[in-house]
Amino acid sequence: MVQPSVKQQIVLAAERLFAVHGLEGVSLRQISAEAGNGNNTAVQYHFGSKERLVQEIFEYRLPDLNERRRLLVARRRPDDLRAWVECHILPVLEQGEQEGSHYLSFVAMLQQHGRRDLFESLPAELAKPTTDFVERIGALLPHLPEPLLGHRIAQVLAFGVHAAAQRERTRTRGGSVLPFAVHVGDLLDGLVGFLRAPLSATTEVVLGESGPSEPALPLYP
Template identity: 30%
Template structure:
C-alpha cells in the first residue's frame, strides 16, 4: 500500500511539473508574440501553436481568460523584479538620498530585462501592455505590502520637499512611460544586432536622467498634469 501511495505521489508530482512547464511555455510564447504584434493582434490559437502545443484550449485550461493570461505575465515580471530589488543594498542610515531611491526603482527592472534569453521581448511586451485596461494598477497592488518599497517611497517625498505632490506624481507618470519606451527601443536594437546588450550602462543613464528630471524646480502656475501611477511600480 505504501509503495502504491508513493508511486501515485511521484506520478502527481510529475504531472504537476509537466503542467507548470506547459504553463511557462504558453507565457513565454504569449509574451514574445504580444511584444511584436500587440495584445489584440494575436489569437489564443496562435499562442498555443507558437508554444508547441496542439491543444488550442490550453490557455483557457491553464489561465482562464485573455486578461487572466496578461495578469499572469505581469505578476511574473513583478515577482522577478521584486527579487532583484531585494538583492540591492540600502543605506541603513537613510542617507542614500534621491539617487538611491531612484536606483532601487529603476535598476531591478533593468536587471530583469537583461536576464532573458533570445528572443528579446520583455520590454517591448511591457510597452505594449502599459495602457491595457485593467492592468494599470497591478504593480501598485503587488508592491503595496513591500516594506522596503514603502520606505523608499517615503524617502522620495522627503528628498523632494517643496515640490507639490501632484507635480511629483505627474513627473513619475511621464518618466515611467518614457523609461519603458527607451527600454523597448534598446531591446529592439539588441535583438536586431544593432547594439551590444550593455544594459548596465542604460540603467545608470536612466538613473541619472530621472534624478535630474524629478528633482527639477517646479515653476508651473498650476498643477494640471496627472498621468496616474507610473506603470508597474
C-alpha cells in the first residue's frame, strides 16, 4: 500500500477536522497534529492559509468525482431528467460510502456557513461538470421560469450533498442506514419529483408580485 505524502495527509486531516468543527473551529497547528506531523508549521509551509487548504481539498476530491460523472454519461447516454440527475448525483452519494471519507460533511459544512466564495474560486475545469449539468437540466424544465429554475436546481444539488453527508456521518458513527441502492433510488425519486413539480397558482401569483431577482447559483460538491 502506497503511503500518503505529507501534503495528502494534511489534506485528509483538514477534511476530517473541518467537517466536524468548521473552518473557524480548527487551527493550522491542530491540522498538523491530526496529520501526525511534528512540525507545527507544516500546514502553513505547504499551503499558506486555510483558504488555500480548502481549495486543495476540492482539487484532491473533484477530479475523481468528475471523472466518474463523465464515465456515467458516456455509458448511459442520458436523455431524460432522472438519468441526468443520477449521472451527476450518484458519484456524490458513492463518495460518502468510501471508508475514511469526510468530504460530503466538509462540503455540507461550507454550504451551511454560506462560504460561497470558496466554491466560486474553484478552477473552471473543476466547476465545468456542474455548470454543464445545470444547463442540461434547465433545458428539460421549460415550465420553470427564473429565478425558480435556478433555485430548484441549486436546492437539488444542496440536498443531495446534505443527504450524503448525513449518511456519511451516520456510517462513521456505526449507525444504521438504508441499503445503498434503496437510499439512492428513494433520493433520486424525491429530487426528480421536486424538479418536475408544477407551479401552484399561489406561487405564480407571488412570483408575479415579486421584483426581479437573480437565479440561485449552485454550490459545487
